[in-house]
Amino acid sequence: MKVLDIGKVAAQSGVPPSTLRYYEEQGLIAPIGRKGLRRQYGPQTLLRLTLISMGKTAGFSLPEIAQMLGADGRPDLPRDELHARADDLGRQIRRLQLLQDTLRHVADCPAPSHLDCPSFQKLMRQAERTSARGGKRASR
Amino acid sequence: MKVLDIGKVAAQSGVPPSTLRYYEEQGLIAPIGRKGLRRQYGPQTLLRLTLISMGKTAGFSLPEIAQMLGADGRPDLPRDELHARADDLGRQIRRLQLLQDTLRHVADCPAPSHLDCPSFQKLMRQAERTSARGGKRASR
DNA sequence: ACTTGACCTCAAGTTGGCTTGAATTCGCAG
DNA sequence: CTGCGAATTCAAGCCAACTTGAGGTCAAGT
16 A cells, blocks of 8 residues: 655645645545554545645635545535535636736737726626625525 | 715725725725825726736735736736736636536546546546646746 | 714734744664 | 654744724714
8 A cells, every 4th residue: 555654745745744734634634544653645645635726726715625525535515515616616717717818908908098998898897797706605 | 077985885896995995005906085084986996896806816915916907007017927927827727627627526426436437537637737826937 | 063974093803824943753774 | 772854743923814993083964
């Protein structure tokens, strides 16, 4: 069985040992065991760290990520909840694309004020109807 | 000239007055003037707040957003820097799409362990080569 | 002319996500 | 078996992004 000590995991994932210990405290990862006091990790941990990193990019909190991943490796959330989060993600992606377009626009558009530029205005009209992700989803 | 007081801006943008004052302190927004002590905002402020919100969604810090928006309303960054940020955004969007696919996959896939599922594995292989956004861009 | 309620300032507090430091403890190469 | 470097725990510290609270000001409606 292939095992990694914390230093190896840190090296391969780019996540410092202090953070790995912190993640453990928060229930995001767990070593497969210990040798003496030293944590021994399985290779799945690297995968989990990739997922955690993606979750952070998406702006999820560590507790949210924890339940999406589940203690075991399987999510701790009902299917429809997962789909709801995927839908949120879709909205967020659209916002980012809009921002990307806007950034490129202002980089290139020669108009003296963007407020006058029709294509800028169009971007902003679209943006106005993408509300930010409001943290709270329907409770039930 | 159409002016809004802080309460109006808060109501229309969803951003609380305390945060608007904080943003002002950070140089992100500015009132067009004051009536007595009270801040008076122009309608462009709402637009700026939309952009700030999008920037936050993208994970930019407030200082970063401040320079992208500029004091005046025009960015405080050279064109290539803006394009570089847009490129980063593109990478981030790909990560989010991958996460979205993964979320939907785990919601739907009946495989006992995703580690065995070929399509899950494929997602993870892709994920592994999208490194997280590392804050630091090439300095020059 | 009052009262009311929305605004003001400034300092201090809060939360999330880590990092740092001091004081040990261990596994393993020599 | 000794010594070194990598790990360990635990408490405290740090930064960003806000929020809260106390105490004060002011414009406007009745």
